[in-house]
Amino acid sequence: MNWLSDITPPGIKKIFRSQSDSGDTLWTKCPACSEMIFNRDLEANLHVCPSCDHHMKIDVTERLNALFDDGKWKKIKLPEVPVDPLKFRDEKKYSDRLREYRKKTGEEDALVIGVGKVDGVTSVVAVQNFAFMGGSMGMGLGEGIIRAAEEAVSQKAPFVMFTASGGARMQEGILSLMQMPRTTIAVQMVKEAGLPYVVVLTNPTTGGVTASYAMLGDVHLAEPGALIGFAGPRVIEQTIREKLPEGFQRAEYLHDKGMVDMVVPRKQMREILGGLLRVFTRHGVKAKPAAKPEEKADIAETSTSNVTSLPAPKAKAKDAVVAEDGLDKAAE
Structure with missing residues (x-):
């Protein structure tokens, strides 16, 4: 105890008190970073220090x-x-x-x-x-x-x-x-x-x-x-x-x-x-909110453009051989 503690009014001492102390207080001192936190803010933050994320009881x-x-x-x-x-x-x-x-x-x-x-x-x-x-x-x-x-x-x-x-x-x-x-x-x-x-x-x-x-x-x-x-x-x-x-x-x-x-x-x-x-429990993933009409239209346009832009399927090796034979016969 120093001389400042001796002259500090009791009412002020009750306001600033660590979490381990008993009694109703307005502020809580974080045991990790010593930050003073308003109790209402601490409760809203589920008793987690907003400065250092220390999890209190x-x-x-x-x-x-x-x-x-x-x-x-x-x-x-x-x-x-x-x-x-x-x-x-x-x-x-x-x-x-x-x-x-x-x-x-x-x-x-x-x-x-x-x-x-x-x-x-x-x-x-x-x-x-x-x-x-x-x-x-x-x-x-x-x-x-x-x-x-x-x-x-x-x-x-x-x-x-x-x-x-x-x-x-x-x-x-x-x-x-x-x-x-x-x-x-x-x-x-x-x-x-x-x-x-x-x-x-x-x-x-x-x-x-x-x-x-x-x-x-x-x-x-x-x-x-x-x-x-x-x-x-x-x-x-x-x-x-x-x-x-x-x-x-x-x-x-x-x-x-x-x-x-x-x-x-x-x-x-x-x-x-x-x-x-x-x-x-196999409840599955929650469904996402339904898309708006504008969003559905955009999705449809995107799908169509993707389909039309796809390259033509490549011919199989067997089909290619048949095609070459046909061209040779036509040339004869």
């Missing part, structure tokens, strides 16, 4: 509204699971921690499931909520993914999974690790039904999530700059005691190595994802 509801056609979708309720089965306690009781995050986010767990149309294709979309205990994978999330897979099979619809997680939820111990094979079976159920399973990897996707359903997609998309891996780069550096390459475990690096099929900016996600789903 986006609310689950905002993501789903931007993805589904006309922002219309139906929320699927998560199945109920036992609360604090291990009676775990660290700095506070696990049950108290769950109650705190449920009040903060308004969600039951770190997953939101929506059903709606993406570019005209009815789809089931599950989005991990990083704001709920870091998107950690526990029984609630595992049951939610199974519920989403069952909904996709029931409606014969594609299943799209947006991942964002720090890994398994330590407060549930072995019960959280059991969600890895359970969610894998849920994905297999979708594939056996002949339905597409598309994964969109967002920042960050790590731990047991990466080791299970996050890497089982028919196609893997990723947002720019997303951290994707099992263990984080800091842990890897401390283990191997070597400096990692530039951009290691980022979406662009993994795309170059073939682990990610496509890096898609958030503003293009609906268009790209919708196109993939239309191909997978």
